Amino acid sequence: MDKLRSIWQVKPYTLTPKMNFIDANSVVSTLGLIGVLGIIFMETGLLIGLFFPGGEVVFLAGIAASGSGAQLLGEAKLSAPLLFTLAPVAAIAGGEVGYWFGKKYGRKFFERPNTRFFNMKMVETIEKWLVKYGPRKALIFGRFIPFARTLINPVCGVVKLERKLFSTWNAIGAIIWTQVAIGIGYLLGDLIEGSINKYLYPIIGVIVLITLLPLLNNIYKERKQKS
Secondary structure: OHHHHHHHOOOOOOOOOOOOOOOHHHHHHHHHHHHHHHHHHHHHHOHHHHHOOHHHHHHHHHHHOOOOHHHHHOOOOOOHHHHHHHHHHHHHHHHHHHHHHHHHHHHHHHOOOOOOOOOHHHHHHHHHHHHHHHHHHHHHHHHHOHHHHHHHHHHHHHOOOOHHHHHHHHHHHHHHHHHHHHHHHHHHHOOOOOOOHHHHHHHHHHHHHHHHHHHHHHHHHHHHHHO
């Protein structure tokens, strides 16, 4: 009788979460290190990178590489040495690909309808930064601003920025950005207790606000000059 019951017993069915490339937690938890490196490369090298949450992914990857990463993100425990070593490589490679596309295809590289994630004002803003701050500062600080991470590299190619200059500061900016973003997540990972969802959005909100400060300051100065 017990055997018959076991045959007909309805077992609980658990749905496997679908992969979501625009959700940082999903990328890190599902794809691990390969997913993190892929998002970094695509966000810095291809225009489709405008859709991806690269900043959040890098930050979460740092948490996943921390001592409590497995506890906070389930099976998303990452190797800290590999992450800190390979993340800047992916960011540098992405930058070089973006520059190549911009230099090869020129202005028509950006000839596309304005969308929620892309409009020509973003490109014009990057061009102003290159003139105002110079390529060195622009390539470093641009790494910390979401849309600038994607657009600044092809824009440098469009304006035919000298290759050696671009490659040098693309590498410096990539190393600084990845090590800082991963490092913050890595250090906070051991300080956060319990579910990460309780702290994730407030922390990401603060990071995004900090990275947007240069842009907001620039907009404020421009409006002040016009008034």
